[in-house]
Amino acid sequence: MREEILDDIDEEFELELDDRRLDEEDGEALSFRRTYFRELLRLQGELVKLQSWVQETGYRLVVLFEGRDAAGKGGVIKRITQRLNPRICRVAALPAPSERERTQWYFQRYVSHLPAGGEIVLFDRSWYNRAGVERVMGFCTDEQYDEFFRSVPEFERMLVRSGIKVVKYWFSITDEQQEARFRARIEDPLKQWKLSPMDLQSRVRWEDYTQAKEEMLERSSIPEAPWWVVQAVDKKKARLNCINHLLSQVPYEAVEKPLIELPPRCYNPDYVRNPTPESMIVPEIY
Template structure:
């Protein structure tokens, strides 16, 4: 910890340099995924305020969003509640050449739903039995499945909650459910331990990311993901911009015929 109680952070310059290098590799990985028609699923789980969202944004920042999307499912509808539990997640699985990043996933049932009583004990136990089978089916069908658990200390989580509460730009990230997690820290710890005991399987192991320092967590997670995917550099041909052809007499309509947004930027410099 630093003098202000915050965890020691990776120096910003080192972080930014390495992050950009890794993001360049992610672009290469996506090109390989597209060329080879590979399907990739990355699950991001962890404590509230553990930094999952920030990691997802850094992973996807320079990727083609048509083929790399984030799945952050809302509360299930009444119809979805009547379905097989995994059914709503299956709809979001990738086709060939696509990557899907799950910002929380089917593991909601083993975490918040179980701890907060949003599912029955029978539904919870059924999930623990079925989840390894479900994931083995995904892997057997050729999907590259990677599961990351972002681990944060109770002190750091509390510090991040306080920071969110004091910041009007981020206060939306602090929900009553987040506050409930403070008083149920040990309940969530037991739920996580049970989840790992049942679902940390050889075909789809859990990878724990120490996340008290967000910069370090992002670098470590992205580097690990790249190391587990056997991608190759697929060199795309360089595109050459064509010469603009000579004008054929086109004249732009008068500006008076169109409605422009006010020049707010100009008011800031006068």
């Protein structure tokens, strides 16, 4: 639990640290935490370059994040999007399908979230729900399950042929690590919302999920869109490794930007600023 709390504190630091602060540290050997912050900032700088290149070229990128509950998918997604423009890089985290969506073609509700030119979409869980939770919890029939594996390679090949880059990550953790993270969530009132009845069932059905994962990786890893496994027992290493690998999957280049000059403010001698009514002012408690 101490490690979980420290990780949350570090998350706040990540929003405030910059290279200048790190350079002010003494010259002793960097601890892993300092190395982590330095590398994260460097990789996020590369993500900004990637974003500019995607926007400039009209590239379309889809990244799928799958893994067991508490494997760290949300953490790496947060670090990827932390310094990016949400209009260019957005997250798709779909809820359970509605009654109407259950009668549609299975992939239909995901298609509307695919990127247009110059966009990146990160799927926090994806169409592989059918190969995982739906299979294990009995939310789909055997026929639907088999049809999924017949269809998904063709669906992804179709996306790739249309010019969409598809990158798929599975975050792998141990049985013991998932239990530790679940127990930390139970003890932390700020994290209890992350635990659902479905999450608790995933502990009971660990082996069923393992079997489903192994079958998914075997039947749906194709040359056009292979699966990549991220070792995620150590959250910080997993974040750095995943972001570094993602950058290697896209042939981006630095985009030359025009020099930005701040225009002078215009002053009108007749302008008079009206005072804000006191009743509108938020109390300054701090």
